């Protein structure tokens with residue numbers, strides 16, 4: 533049994549990871565400042581004898597004794613990471629320094645939740661880990677993209693300079709239960725709009741693409757990466773390779789919900805990537821990983837979750 537620190541553990545992905553680690557028989561220390569995390573995401577774990585919650589902002593030092601760290605703390609949706617962009621960069625950069633300092637002192641391994649956003653609006657398609665990306669360093673998405681890029685730099689420098697064992701996962705768009713209803717991400721927006729028979733808001737002409745990964749697949753890849761041997765540092769892409777346009781996504785959600793919603797077209801946000809698709813050959817080779825849940829099956833589960841949440845008012 534290990535004692536494992538999960539930063540951002542009250543968030544969407546963090547709460548699923550905490551559940552998974554408890555199931556594996558570990559002790560979990562969940563650290564979160566509740567900026568976008570929610571109590572209800574961890575509610576079912578609060579009584580678990582192996583679960584502990586600590587309210588803390590990782591931009592400040594943290595002195596605890598643990599065996600492994602998963603660093604997930606950071607708002608992930610544009611609406612939230614652009615709300616306080618300076619804090620977003622601080623969370624990625626100062627948060628990484630503090631968590632790496634902790635890992636260095638304790639001589640333990642640490643995983644960084646990086647993102648496909650390090651590729652920006654990609655000029656190479658699909659995106660392999662070797663692609664250096666196309667990011668606007670001064671645009672509205674930069675606090676997130678550049679913060680995450682700098683965090684990767686810090687991870688590799690602590691690895692090279694101080695011998696810290698690191699695992700860097702580049703996560704592509706992920707969805708499922710425990711997503712925040714109001715975080716403005718496309719899947720939560722479209723499902724809620726469809727369930728309320730409100731207009732579905734397509735940004736731009738809806739031809740931009742994303743590749744959506746169901747949360748259980750993502751957690752499997754993240755957990756799997758942490759179990760790999762020391763030489764495997766990543767970065768490794770984890771995402772579902774099936775690419776979908778936002779128009780196709782809207783149509784599928786309309787079909788699955790039986791909604792009467794109309795489509796409305798709004799302005800495309802600045803620097804919105806036109807396409808995104810993971811090259812997952814490394815995940816297949818090093819993690820023996822592949823996505824198991826297709827978009828339709830994952831959306832059905834996610835729609836059922838949002839129906840339940842709406843029913844609770």
Ligand code: NAD
Nearest residue numbers: 540542543544545565566567568569589590605606703706
């Ligand atoms: P989320 O917003 O649901 O979770 C982030 C959690 O971090 C929240 O609980 C929030 O309160 C906490 N947090 C934020 N700033 C903090 C700080 N300074 N100190 C302590 N806690 C803080 O987002 P998510 O979708 O669960 O994303 C988790 C991680 O995965 C993030 O690092 C994100 O960048 C990365 N990621 C997610 C996706 C995705 O599609 N969901 C894609 C790529 C990368």
Ligand code: UDP
Nearest residue numbers: 592593594595596629630631633634636637
């Ligand atoms: N740190 C922490 N917890 C620890 C050890 C370090 O939060 O258990 C913080 C520490 O406050 C420092 C950062 O991690 O700001 C980086 O640590 P490192 O040892 O690399 O840097 P130094 O302390 O030498 O500046």
Ligand code: UDP
Nearest residue numbers: 610716717718719721733734735740778804
């Ligand atoms: N999007 C949309 N309508 C919405 C919310 C988002 O068309 O109500 C688009 C958005 O412009 C982007 C895609 O859906 O092209 C994915 O957006 P999201 O914020 O979920 O993720 P990210 O852009 O960070 O990949």
